[in-house]
Amino acid sequence: MKKIKGILITLIVIYVATAFLGENFLGGYNQGKLLERTGLYGLLGIGVAFVIITGGIDLSIGSVVCLVGCGVPWLVMKQDWSPEAAVMMAIVVSMCIGLWHGFLITKLKLQPFVVTLCSLLIYRGATRGLAEDQSQGFGGDYEAFRSWGTEAISVTSKFGIPYPFVILIVVAAIAWVFLNKTIWGRYLIALGNNEEAARLSGINTDRMVILSYVICSMLAALGGLLFILNGNSAQPSDFGNFYELYAIAAAVLGGCSLRGGEGTIVGVVIGTAVMQLLKNMINLVDWLKSHMEFLIVGVVLLVAVIADEIIKQRVRRQR
Amino acid sequence: MEEPFLEVRKIKKLFPGVVALSGVDLWVNAGEVVALIGENGAGKSTLMKILAGVQPADEGELLVDGKVVRFAHVQDAQKAGIALIHQELNLADNLTVAANMFLGREPGKFGWIDQGAIGREAKRVLEVVGLEVSPDTLLSELTLGKQQLVEIAKALSTEAKVIIMDEPTSSLSMSESERLFDVIRELRESGVSVIYISHRLGEVKELADRVVVFRDGENAGMLERDEVDHDAMVRMMVGRDVSQFYQRTEHELGEVALSVRGLRTEEHPSNELGFEVRAGEVVGVAGLVGAGRSEMLSALFGARPALSGEVSVGGREGLPRSPREALERGLALVPEDRKGQGIILDMAVKENMSLASLRHAARGPFVNVSKEEELVAEMTAALSVKTPGSWQLLRFLSGGNQQKIVLAKWLALKPKVLLLDEPTRGIDIGAKEEIYLLMERFASEGMAVLFVSSEMEEIMGMADRTLVMHEGRITGELARENFSEESIMELATGGNVNEAE
Numbered sequence: 001m002k003k004i005k006g007i008l009i010t011l012i013v014i015y016v017a018t019a020f021l022g023e024n025f026l027g028g029y030n031q032g033k034l035l036e037r038t039g040l041y042g043l044l045g046i047g048v049a050f051v052i053i054t055g056g057i058d059l060s061i062g063s064v065v066c067l068v069g070c071g072v073p074w075l076v077m078k079q080d081w082s083p084e085a086a087v088m089m090a091i092v093v094s095m096c097i098g099l100w101h102g103f104l105i106t107k108l109k110l111q112p113f114v115v116t117l118c119s120l121l122i123y124r125g126a127t128r129g130l131a132e133d134q135s136q137g138f139g140g141d142y143e144a145f146r147s148w149g150t151e152a153i154s155v156t157s158k159f160g161i162p163y164p165f166v167i168l169i170v171v172a173a174i175a176w177v178f179l180n181k182t183i184w185g186r187y188l189i190a191l192g193n194n195e196e197a198a199r200l201s202g203i204n205t206d207r208m209v210i211l212s213y214v215i216c217s218m219l220a221a222l223g224g225l226l227f228i229l230n231g232n233s234a235q236p237s238d239f240g241n242f243y244e245l246y247a248i249a250a251a252v253l254g255g256c257s258l259r260g261g262e263g264t265i266v267g268v269v270i271g272t273a274v275m276q277l278l279k280n281m282i283n284l285v286d287w288l289k290s291h292m293e294f295l296i297v298g299v300v301l302l303v304a305v306i307a308d309e310i311i312k313q314r315v316r317r318q319r
Numbered sequence: 320m321e322e323p324f325l326e327v328r329k330i331k332k333l334f335p336g337v338v339a340l341s342g343v344d345l346w347v348n349a350g351e352v353v354a355l356i357g358e359n360g361a362g363k364s365t366l367m368k369i370l371a372g373v374q375p376a377d378e379g380e381l382l383v384d385g386k387v388v389r390f391a392h393v394q395d396a397q398k399a400g401i402a403l404i405h406q407e408l409n410l411a412d413n414l415t416v417a418a419n420m421f422l423g424r425e426p427g428k429f430g431w432i433d434q435g436a437i438g439r440e441a442k443r444v445l446e447v448v449g450l451e452v453s454p455d456t457l458l459s460e461l462t463l464g465k466q467q468l469v470e471i472a473k474a475l476s477t478e479a480k481v482i483i484m485d486e487p488t489s490s491l492s493m494s495e496s497e498r499l500f501d502v503i504r505e506l507r508e509s510g511v512s513v514i515y516i517s518h519r520l521g522e523v524k525e526l527a528d529r530v531v532v533f534r535d536g537e538n539a540g541m542l543e544r545d546e547v548d549h550d551a552m553v554r555m556m557v558g559r560d561v562s563q564f565y566q567r568t569e570h571e572l573g574e575v576a577l578s579v580r581g582l583r584t585e586e587h588p589s590n591e592l593g594f595e596v597r598a599g600e601v602v603g604v605a606g607l608v609g610a611g612r613s614e615m616l617s618a619l620f621g622a623r624p625a626l627s628g629e630v631s632v633g634g635r636e637g638l639p640r641s642p643r644e645a646l647e648r649g650l651a652l653v654p655e656d657r658k659g660q661g662i663i664l665d666m667a668v669k670e671n672m673s674l675a676s677l678r679h680a681a682r683g684p685f686v687n688v689s690k691e692e693e694l695v696a697e698m699t700a701a702l703s704v705k706t707p708g709s710w711q712l713l714r715f716l717s718g719g720n721q722q723k724i725v726l727a728k729w730l731a732l733k734p735k736v737l738l739l740d741e742p743t744r745g746i747d748i749g750a751k752e753e754i755y756l757l758m759e760r761f762a763s764e765g766m767a768v769l770f771v772s773s774e775m776e777e778i779m780g781m782a783d784r785t786l787v788m789h790e791g792r793i794t795g796e797l798a799r800e801n802f803s804e805e806s807i808m809e810l811a812t813g814g815n816v817n818e819a820e
Binding site for chain 1: 620642643645646647652654659660661662663665670677678681684685686728
């Protein structure tokens with residue numbers, strides 16, 4: 001609770017400020033849209049949080065989003081696969097990607113940054129080749145399939161809780177239990193803090209690191225699937241661009257330390273919400289121009305990290 | 320009476336959870352060799368770091384030549400004429416001797432290094448310390464002993480008036496040590512003061528003009544040249560007679576618990592190690608730094624798997640390939656580098672204690688919280704761990720309590736063989752005694768205990784039997800009745816003493 005206090009306060013402050021400054025912010029449509037975006041990006045954030053907790057990084061998330069986001073409609077529309085088969089394929093491929101990353105990082109001792117940087121280029125390039133750089137989508141077909149990304153559980157006539165957000169809550173709950181209640185979660189945090197001590201305590205640290213990359217890639221794939229079901233159009237050259245950075249930023253805002261060993265799932269979800277709220281604020285508040293988005297997000301992130309570090313050092317000195 | 324060149328008055332230093340120094344005094348006259356001795360954790364290294372400007376004191380005064388000084392950086396101390404030679408050498412392997420000596424203060428202009436000046440000056444100083452190598456030699460081509468002399472040359476080239484040496488002989492051979500002593504004597508002649516930190520009381524006796532003893536961050540006493548003798552030093556360091564400090568009881572030895580044959584480690588692939596340890600036996604492993612003792616324990620525990628060898632634990636054959644395999648066979652390792660390998664500083668007492676045995680305190684994949692708490696309460700009581708609560712992060716506990724938690728982590732698994740690597744390094748004297756009592760208790764309960772130690776007292780006090788290693792080989796084995804500092808040192812430096820003599 002202590003760890004997420006700061007980010008929770010940030011969320012509330014930005015929320016209230018936007019409610020006063022922005023037009024139509026509190027409207028049902030806008031609120032639903034906010035939840036939907038949080039749901040989509042939050043899945044990526046939770047995924048990368050697992051990797052960050054081990055002290056690693058995954059830069060390939062956006063490209064995995066692209067691969068799945070373009071690959072699934074390509075399989076369904078161009079190769080006449082059934083949606084179920086295409087989804088299975090996405091699951092298998094993303095699992096293999098995670099295993100591959102984990103293998104290179106633990107067994108060949110390559111640096112996570114380098115491995116996933118190469119992956120970032122490779123998967124996007126492969127997707128562009130596969131789709132011949134053509135935009136992919138379902139057109140007007142497969143409405144039932146697409147409803148996973150577009151529908152909402154109605155609350156009022158204008159406001160509903162979008163499916164992607166519901167899916168995020170389910171995934172977050174499972175991730176929370178995994179991290180806080182199981183021995184594997186304990187092992188992950190332990191090895192993120194001190195891999196050698198964890199290994200000497202009889203923990204198969206390599207296996208846990210590999211697992212974290214598999215979780216990350218599979219959640220990126222789930223995110224990619226929901227993004228394409230939601231948007232129904234994916235351009236291989238830019239679909240998912242920079243999404244890994246949004247995910248990493250949300251995880252850091254939510255209290256993950258890139259040194260490893262630290263992070264909470266609730267924090268990451270709130271961190272994602274803060275990121276989406278900022279974007280929303282920039283859209284709705286007149287005097288904030290949309291080209292200022294990166295500037296504002298960057299400054300907020302930096303301030304958050306500085307505040308966090310100062311508080312930590314103060315706590316340490318007091319003891 | 321002459322004014323001391325360097326004086327330390329009532330220096331205090333606190334670290335989280337530990338009082339490292341609680342008001343110590345020390346002075347050094349020009350051209351004097353002062354030996355500073357004390358057990359690990361007595362505060363010697365902390366004081367030396369303060370003197371060298373590595374870290375500031377919390378309270379107290381530092382006087383150089385009668386004037387109060389404050390060192391904010393290492394450079395300040397260097398300018399005042401104080402140089403520290405760390406126990407672990409601070410040299411860059413990939414640079415030349417000359418480049419190392421002038422690292423960070425290269426003569427020259429606008430970032431352009433005056434190589435000629437470096438070479439000339441390096442050559443001059445190397446002659447002073449009697450090291451006959453070219454200044455252009457790569458450091459990695461020198462033996463540890465010669466590298467040590469390079470460090471001293473480096474200190475001299477800063478025009479140091481006081482050179483602090485922190486256990487300089489811990490990795491030197493006998494002849495290299497002798498050479499070092501000669502250099503120290505020459506330095507004394509030329510008016511340079513030396514603060515000499517060592518655990519080797521024999522050396523201290525040979526070299527020191529005066530001996531200052533620290534204990535638990537306080538001055539425990541001082542001996543003038545003519546008062547220096549072994550027993551007096553030990554009494555001051557330990558605070559009582561050693562015979563009470565190491566309590567061993569006679570008990571029956573059981574079956575062979577650990578049997579090792581033909582063990583080859585990565586570091587010394589041409590040497591085969593073999594020995595046995597019986598249940599209830601405490602076996603020490605003595606030797607100099609770099610003798611391959613830690614590597615042997617790492618190999619036994621599967622931390623850095625051995626190249627080959629036969630290991631049998633409690634009758635079960637097989638060479639452990641990973642720590643996991645080792646602990647399944649009943650081995651446990653308390654590693655040398657506690658903070659790096661033994662504990663997780665930013666996790667709680669509870670989580671550290673249960674880390675190795677969590678599998679057994681689990682319901683399916685879920686941590687069984689009540690069982691975990693039970694185990695932690697039991698271990699905290701059994702090892703009398705002092706902590707405000709099981710939620711406390713290890714960062715805030717003393718070294719002794721951290722070490723007990725490493726032991727607790729293994730005890731829950733009831734190991735047959737306990738391997739300990741420098742079990743009392745960096746912990747205070749009270750905790751040290753507790754660790755010894757625990758080792759004795761584990762042995763009397765039938766555990767086989769194999770411990771590596773660089774402290775002669777500890778080996779002679781605790782071991783039933785001692786293996787001595789030198790350059791990757793076991794050069795001898797001594798039974799308790801044959802223990803003597805001389806016999807162990809001779810084996811540790813490669814001399815030959817026949818077994819069971």
